[in-house]
Amino acid sequence: MTRFLRLVARDLRLALRQGSDATIAVMFFVLCVVLFPFGVGPEPNILARIAAGVIWVAALLASLLSLERLFQNDYEDGSLELLSLSTLPMEAVVLAKTLAHWLVTGVPLIVAAPLLAVLLNMDAEGFGVLVLTLSVGTPILSLIGSIGAALTLGARRGGVLLSLLILPLYIPVLIFGAGAIDAALNGLTPRPHLLLLGGLLAGALPLAPWAGAAALRQALE
Amino acid sequence: MPVFAGSELTCLRGDRLVFTGLDFRIGPGEALVLLGPNGSGKSSLLRVMAGLLKPFRGQLSWDGVPVPDDPDGHRAKIHYVGHLDAVKPVLSAVENLTFWANLGGAPDPRASALAALDRLGVPHIANVPGRYLSAGQKRRLNLARIIAAPATLWLLDEPTVALDRAAIALFEGMIAEHRAAGGMVALSTHTDIATPGARDLHLDDFTPYHDEHDEDDMHEEDAA
Numbered sequence: 001m002t003r004f005l006r007l008v009a010r011d012l013r014l015a016l017r018q019g020s021d022a023t024i025a026v027m028f029f030v031l032c033v034v035l036f037p038f039g040v041g042p043e044p045n046i047l048a049r050i051a052a053g054v055i056w057v058a059a060l061l062a063s064l065l066s067l068e069r070l071f072q073n074d075y076e077d078g079s080l081e082l083l084s085l086s087t088l089p090m091e092a093v094v095l096a097k098t099l100a101h102w103l104v105t106g107v108p109l110i111v112a113a114p115l116l117a118v119l120l121n122m123d124a125e126g127f128g129v130l131v132l133t134l135s136v137g138t139p140i141l142s143l144i145g146s147i148g149a150a151l152t153l154g155a156r157r158g159g160v161l162l163s164l165l166i167l168p169l170y171i172p173v174l175i176f177g178a179g180a181i182d183a184a185l186n187g188l189t190p191r192p193h194l195l196l197l198g199g200l201l202a203g204a205l206p207l208a209p210w211a212g213a214a215a216l217r218q219a220l221e
Numbered sequence: 222m223p224v225f226a227g228s229e230l231t232c233l234r235g236d237r238l239v240f241t242g243l244d245f246r247i248g249p250g251e252a253l254v255l256l257g258p259n260g261s262g263k264s265s266l267l268r269v270m271a272g273l274l275k276p277f278r279g280q281l282s283w284d285g286v287p288v289p290d291d292p293d294g295h296r297a298k299i300h301y302v303g304h305l306d307a308v309k310p311v312l313s314a315v316e317n318l319t320f321w322a323n324l325g326g327a328p329d330p331r332a333s334a335l336a337a338l339d340r341l342g343v344p345h346i347a348n349v350p351g352r353y354l355s356a357g358q359k360r361r362l363n364l365a366r367i368i369a370a371p372a373t374l375w376l377l378d379e380p381t382v383a384l385d386r387a388a389i390a391l392f393e394g395m396i397a398e399h400r401a402a403g404g405m406v407a408l409s410t411h412t413d414i415a416t417p418g419a420r421d422l423h424l425d426d427f428t429p430y431h432d433e434h435d436e437d438d439m440h441e442e443d444a445a
Contacts, residue, residue, distance in 0.1 A: 006323050010312075017311040078305025085271055086324045087297050220273055 011100030257424035310352035325370025
């Protein structure tokens with residue numbers, strides 16, 4: 001367990017010193033959302049209507065942005081090889097790196113989301129649910145993404161391939177995430193959507209590291 | 222005392238047979254030097270020994286217990302040095318090393334990291350970020366990793382690449398010390414590393430076609 005946390009701490013330290021990943025993801029997220037009022041016009045009702053969906057789609061794309069490098073650097077400098085030879089199981093390596101990725105790119109999105117909701121004229125009732133869905137949803141995005149990142153490791157133009165592989169798998173998260181907010185805004189209970197999101201997280205938590213570890217072993221052969 | 226052995230190992234890369242019917246045995250304090258021309262499978266054998274590559278046939282064992290029965294035990298016993306140095310550009314040398322020492326289960330990782338850097342003759346680079354290190358310094362850092370945390374078997378793939386003479390001498394001392402303490406070493410090299418009493422393993426003995434005639438036979442088989 002301590003070695004697991006050491007790896008998370010190392011990845012966080014690397015991300016903070018390099019500094020680019022966290023800021024790029026959140027800047028992309030903000031810019032992506034800000035583009036919509038320019039595109040669809042400043043009509044407050046339309047913006048309020050599409051706010052939930054726009055924020056969620058932007059969150060998907062932002063989390064995808066840095067996924068390509070989740071294992072890439074460690075693979076290229078030989079660290080991944082050494083990690084696979086350590087006594088830490090490969091599944092734990094994947095989980096630790098995914099957790100660090102989420103802390104660096106997912107958490108800033110959750111913090112920035114309410115501000116963007118204000119920008120898009122979303123009803124204040126939706127804010128709580130928006131933050132809640134993103135808190136449950138963004139870890140799922142990182143987990144599913146880790147499988148794609150492991151599978152495309154070493155492939156040329158891996159980033160594009162990764163998007164094609166992973167975006168379809170993000171659809172359920174998008175549906176339930178945006179659905180929960182819409183339900184709350186329309187005076188319905190968001191509970192069923194949130195439960196389904198929770199179910200997705202509970203499923204992805206053991207399955208994604210397992211699949212990711214298998215793909216990494218293949219990449220290292 | 223433990224004995225690491227491999228029997229009837231066959232390694233296949235793609236559809237090319239790298240070596241076949243290879244046996245080896247490393248006992249406490251022994252060293253095995255892998256020799257052979259480029260492409261004869263030295264790196265492949267070391268990767269097979271490390272467990273990074275699955276042998277196509279044959280098996281590795283510790284005291285007769287097959288490695289696949291106890292993969293965690295195997296990983297705890299080995300240190301592998303490959304072609305890449307695994308140095309993070311934004312971490313300082315001692316931070317890089319402390320992480321690996323920690324993962325290797327050293328009781329006081331930072332102290333062992335500093336001691337290891339000292340042993341490799343580069344205590345002054347401790348706080349230098351990885352991106353400012355020269356190739357030789359990175360290699361010394363990588364070699365410091367294997368003494369920062371204890372392991373029985375060292376698997377070293379061309380460990381002296383980029384090292385200067387002084388560093389090679391230090392490294393020879395490290396190997397001798399490790400062997401004197403009952404450790405084992407398997408290494409491949411093109412330069413001369415003094416390893417008194419080491420056994421040589423000529424990999425081209427196990428390559429299925431090491432002269433032109435045999436190669437022709439192989440092509441004929443392929444065609445058939």
